[in-house]
Ligand code: IPD
Ligand code: CA
């Protein structure tokens with residue numbers, strides 16, 4: 001069975017409701033690594049989404065963060081982040097979301113990112129456009145880095161991997177109005193799609209972090225590539241540069257300068 005965008009919106013809103021209800025209360029937090037956390041609410045949100053997917057779309061493959069997902073057809077694949085922004089959530093910072101993408105083969109075709117605290121639902125359909133709660137989304141028109149506001153993120157190996165993005169962060173800080181670090185890759189991407197940020201980059205992610213948000217940026221008129229400028233960004237290590245068409249090449253130039 002083929003999903004519709006309304007199916008993804010309904011699922012993301014359902015999971016977002018679970019996250020909103022648990023936010024700010026006493027929640028169990030565990031460590032997956034030194035600075036990589038998982039809360040009981042990540043698991044509740046994921047259990048809800050997996051249950052819906054199993055019942056409504058049997059035979060589809062699911063990649064998700066907190067479990068091994070579901071085996072299924074490579075032709076119909078879901079990329080699910082039940083809580084993007086876990087460190088924020090664990091600290092009581094209200095910047096987090098649910099991210100759900102659906103792909104046919106390697107083509108991302110549907111994507112939804114729902115922020116339950118602001119009640120903002122971003123979504124896109126390949127070839128049809130991107131919207132925020134029914135209003136069409138479009139990237140900014142900032143022409144150059146010095147008039148841009150960027151956002152980035154850091155993988156959980158920052159302490160130990162010398163390729164930890166701090167060099168690009170400081171280089172771009174010195175050429176732009178600023179670089180933010182919100183703590184949710186999916187929200188970062190949607191804010192580029194909405195023209196709130198002019199560009200976003202990150203060196204290593206997972207499929208579920210960027211599947212939905214990348215499609216939303218593309219459908220909002222943005223350019224999305226990997227860190228080297230290749231259009232096939234949706235593969236390991238899932239590096240990404242997503243920006244308006246003026247800023248994108250300028251970001252690549254700074255990031256890849258010798
Ligand atoms: C993380 C967030 C963060 C990004 C990390 C991601 P999580 O996802 O999106 O902004 O910098 O690379 O892993 O762990 O909160 O789902
Ligand atoms: Ca994530």
Ligand code: CA
Nearest residue numbers: 065081083084
């Ligand atoms: Ca997550």
